[in-house]
Amino acid sequence: MTSAGGALTPASKPSNLNVPNVITIVRILLAPVFLIMLLVDNGQDGPLRWAAAALFIVAIATDGIDGHIARKYDLVTDLGKLLDPIADKVLTGAALVGLSILGELWWWVTIVILVREIGITVWRFLVLSDRVVPASRGGKLKTLFQSFAISFALVPLPNVLGDWMYWVNWVLMAIALVLTVVTGIDYIVQDQRLNRRPAQR
């Protein structure tokens, strides 16, 4: 691209191999480790269950950290924009599947969330040659609620605090489920609005 006065110096692009992207990749790699820890003892309340829950909470907490570092130090890359939501989905998807395998979460809830998450990811790749669709605010809020809901479901809190914690789990999971579906639809609606061709005469 050139300006009226001559050639513009192209802004230097951050390398894809930067700290935020490495954190994101580590988050993806932690997902199978977490799932094995959760399932290996049949999810029983014990050291492995608590360790799996702690690992999930630490791993999902890095979601905010990588994005923060990327923005603060100008390390935002298209790869990061694509990988970040995938890392969240791999981790939360592993947790949801694990909870359903253990019989602690209805499969239909897991399936509805997975269909939305995989659907939006596939759609992101399909439109990639044309545009990068980053995570929306709603998408980030959805991931936050999913993280809370899954964290509460993973930590055997009812055994510590009483059965009322089951209700807290279900309310959080219901909010996460609704946000997941609504934000999935919102991506498509907003994208249609932004990329609608001008009407032809």
Ligand SMILES: O=P(O)(O)OC[C@H](O)CO
């Ligand atoms: O709803 P998505 O697919 O944009 O995902 C949102 C990300 O997980 C936010 O970090």
